[in-house]
Amino acid sequence: MLKRGVAAGRVQQANANEAQVNRMLAKNKYVPRVNQIDAIYLNKDISRMIRDNLLENLQAISPVLFIKIQPELDLLIQSAIWFGSVGKRCSTFGQQLLVLAYDAEKLTVSRLALHFALTVLPGYVKSWEEKRLSRHVEWFSRAITWTENSALVLNVLNYFRFLKTGRKPTLIDYLLGLDYISLRNNQRRDIGYKYLTRELLWGGFMEILGLLLPIINFRKIQRLLKVGFFGEEGQHVRRRESLTRELVAAKMTTNTTCSYCGERPTLPHHMGCGHIYCYYCLSANLMTDANFSCVKCGASCPESGVQSV
Numbered sequence: 001m002l003k004r005g006v007a008a009g010r011v012q013q014a015n016a017n018e019a020q021v022n023r024m025l026a027k028n029k030y031v032p033r034v035n036q037i038d039a040i041y042l043n044k045d046i047s048r049m050i051r052d053n054l055l056e057n058l059q060a061i062s063p064v065l066f067i068k069i070q071p072e073l074d075l076l077i078q079s080a081i082w083f084g085s086v087g088k089r090c091s092t093f094g095q096q097l098l099v100l101a102y103d104a105e106k107l108t109v110s111r112l113a114l115h116f117a118l119t120v121l122p123g124y125v126k127s128w129e130e131k132r133l134s135r136h137v138e139w140f141s142r143a144i145t146w147t148e149n150s151a152l153v154l155n156v157l158n159y160f161r162f163l164k165t166g167r168k169p170t171l172i173d174y175l176l177g178l179d180y181i182s183l184r185n186n187q188r189r190d191i192g193y194k195y196l197t198r199e200l201l202w203g204g205f206m207e208i209l210g211l212l213l214p215i216i217n218f219r220k221i222q223r224l225l226k227v228g229f230f231g232e233e234g235q236h237v238r239r240r241e242s243l244t245r246e247l248v249a250a251k252m253t254t255n256t257t258c259s260y261c262g263e264r265p266t267l268p269h270h271m272g273c274g275h276i277y278c279y280y281c282l283s284a285n286l287m288t289d290a291n292f293s294c295v296k297c298g299a300s301c302p303e304s305g306v307q308s309v
Helices: 002-028 033-061 063-068 070-089 093-097 109-119 121-131 138-165 171-176 193-212 218-230 232-245 279-288
Strands: 100-102 180-182
Touching (some): 033 063, 033 180, 063 070, 070 093, 070 109, 093 100, 109 121
16 A cells, blocks of 8 residues: 555656646747847847858958859858758757747748748849849849838738737748747846946946037047148148139039049039039038148138139
């Protein structure tokens, strides 16, 4: 009788442990909405950093070859990122940082293949169409544009559905029926006082910058630094004295550019030295720095003011 009682107790304990594990697994399927959204943005940022660094290095090695095979290189990098994250661990890099993953039971081989096709291949098709396809194939370009617009609308609708249900935050997850699960027994995200203090300090610093930057006269500081370090004031004195005696007529040509911004002059004006500026470039410099001089010859603005061309 004693042995039967012990055996029955062990069975009951095993059943209780199994029920507890099942409850924990059921709880793990709940993931807060903010965690899911953070995982998406983290994954985008990490993938973009990896992609940009690799493409910049490859472009530095051979710029000509890079231009020719850029769509294929981008496809190769995106495929490597996908296989190293979702294909290997059933979770993106952003999900791994937040200890999340896709539900492995739902992530079958066919769904993995569709996930790869929907996340990696569209970018390659668009890049290939922009760089390789002839402009005469207008129907293909219109089809891509229509697909992008449709996907954008569906993403917006799915986002509102996600806010209501808290499941499947992206359109691809919804189409494939993929759910997020937590890998740390549904623990809450702990935000320490150190993190909050850092955010408060950074927010205060940004507010101070927002108040101070509009007050600082950067153009005047630039002129003073140029005079102090390069001594350009002395070499323009004689030039300024000669220009005050007689004004030079400015002439516009097809190749004329603004002496300040380097673009085609908008409402071209000059200070009597013959060098042409955009009206906004010239007036902004004169308003913020009364001693502003021509960036090319050092001529100062005459008493009559700026003149239109």
